[in-house]
Amino acid sequence: MTDGGPAIVARGVRKVYARAGATPLPVLDIAGLTVPAGGWTALRGRSGSGKTTLLNLIAGIARPTAGSIEVAGVDVAALPEARRDAFRMRHVGYVFQSFNLLAALSALENVMLAMTFARARSHGEQRARAAAILTRLGLADRLAHRPHQLSRGEQQRVAIARALVHDPPILLADEPCASLDAASAHAVLGELVALCRGAGTTVLVASHDDAVLGVADRVLDMAELNRAGRAPVAMASA
């Protein structure tokens, strides 16, 4: 990440899904987006407004149809897939709306997964780091539990631990509290804020939850940001 510069810069980003035998479906058309480093930026929007697609493009999970996305100074859209995987592994943490924990793995093993493929740390170090962050999130007595043995709040805390255990400079969170009840959402949000603010992590969170939006330094409205929703016919022909 460049010192003092933005963590994420998107320019002319479009995403159009090709459909066999049907008109291509434009889902995203963003002229420009800048996310400052170290801050907490929220993307507000209804379901289907393109929030998840944008997060996936920033994470390098998907490639835009057009445009560039610089993350920590690197245009991830231009990278070949293997390098995008490696880039994401080191620079990006991702919290999914529905946790996406692996059912066959314990809480500890799920968190260790975030360090497994980087092969930068020994097994013992991975275990120690995973145990430490889970303990910090109040799950010291849940390390060996598998996801189905945890409450939804605990599952999301494991997912947060997994996203942050390798100290990524950027955290992407997709509706992190949408699957939780109000009490769990409050607790999880508090822990997420504490961890990220303390580490200076750049956070881009997609949500339509007022509680989540309330802790953000800046809120961007997808209805204004994404032109695809406003002019689908024009986009389709673009």
Next chain:
Amino acid sequence: MSELGIALRFLRGRRLAGLLTALSVALAVALIVASVVLARGVRTAFVEGTTDYNLVVGAKGSATQLVMSVVFRLDTPLPNIRVSSYEGLREDRRIEVAVPVALGDAYRGFRYVATTSAYFAPAPWRRTTLAVTAGRWFRDDPPGQPSHEAVLGAEAARRTGLRLGDRFYEGEEMAAHPLTVVGILGPGRGADDRAIFISLASYWDMNEIARATSDKPLTAVLVRPRRMSDLPGLHRQLNLADDTQAAFPSVVLLTIFNLLDVAEDVMALVLALVAIVSGLGLAVSMYRATWERRREIATLRALGAGRPAILRIVVLECGLLATAGAVTGVVGGEALAYAGARVLAGRLGVVADPLALGWPPLAVLVATMLVGTLAGLLPALTAHRLDVAEHLAPVS
């Protein structure tokens, strides 16, 4: 955590399905191992159990039946020849050894084999010589003076429970001619293990028809010529005689092997189909597991696992399943072959030790692991090609 660790945990996550898949592989492998080992065992046993004599002389009829009944005791004997035929052979200068054999009834399924001490005599050309491990040989009684002594083959002694000094008979009509156990043979590999040897005089005394005739009956004469060059002439002469035929055991053995070849070809075809079905079953099981797990695979990809890593994890999982099935199957197949060998040996007396045949199970083990790993390629490629963004959302 390593990729192997993830594959193992994936297996643990679907324990029942994995167990059933491994079990189906194990059953197929066990079937293949048991069939191959038993087939080889039968072939080996025929080789080891064949006679050291070059000709078997008996009554006119099927040469195969003559050899199968006299040498392997797997068929009913042909009608009798006369002892005078044996005496003629004994006087023939071209013949080194002629051993008379008469096959009688049986005691608890173990056939009486009446012969002379020449049957057991050591000779340089004999591959193995039978030895008495307990007691002594029966006496070579002169005709009309039967001693009714019996020497038991090792398996016959073990299965009947008869011991030295025991007197035995089967059927009320034999009560007047009980036999006494005077010796027990050490284990060999042929049909002699299952025989109860008695003297010709004892046999003739136990046989109502033999008692009434002066030219006593025999089933066959085992012949070894002094010179191998005399063998064709002897063979032709004995076959031209009105009441005898001569059969080459080696030729009959070739006929048996030809039949075994056909049976083994059919068996190989069936086993190949079993292997294909089992491999497909494994591939389908893994494909299904991969498809059900596509969101987790997408998650792994989102966490930085490259496509090659995903491919390796799925292939590893499939290989582990195949290996578990293969190892269990080989052990089970060996056990099945051992049990089958015991049953066949008990009934036929021809099956060699299946555990002595080393390489086929090892080959099946390695082949199964390879096929199992290959079977994982299709689901692995499916996982490899997975669209990550599409499958990160919950599977509805």
